[in-house]
Amino acid sequence: xxxxxxxxxxxxxxxxxxxxxxxxxxxxxxxxxxxxxxxxxxxxxxxxxxxxxxxxxxxxxxxxxxxxxxxxxxxxxx
Numbered sequence: 001x002x003x004x005x006x007x008x009x010x011x012x013x014x015x016x017x018x019x020x021x022x023x024x025x026x027x028x029x030x031x032x033x034x035x036x037x038x039x040x041x042x043x044x045x046x047x048x049x050x051x052x053x054x055x056x057x058x059x060x061x062x063x064x065x066x067x068x069x070x071x072x073x074x075x076x077x078x
Contacts, residue, residue, distance in 0.1 A: 016065030020058045022051040023072040 025047050028039050055069055062069065 016063075016067060017058055017061035018065050018067045019070060020055060020062060020067065021070045021072065022054070024050075025073060 026043055027047075028035065028043060030039075051071065058069075061067070
């Protein structure tokens with residue numbers, strides 16, 4: 001899977017990228033025996049795979065400015 005944000009496509013016209021913020025996430029609170037594999041795959045894709053792919057794609061621009069990657073998460077407690 002290749003993810004390319006619009007700002008990173010084609011030639012690099014930008015000087016660099018100062019910060020990449022990941023703030024999306026989903027969860028499904030359910031006992032593991034009731035969790036559907038499709039739901040688990042969707043959760044892993046949005047919470048891990050997509051941020052990983054975007055971060056990897058952004059590294060050349062982040063390195064130019066010594067930019068940062070920020071992950072914002074929310075914890076659900078019962």
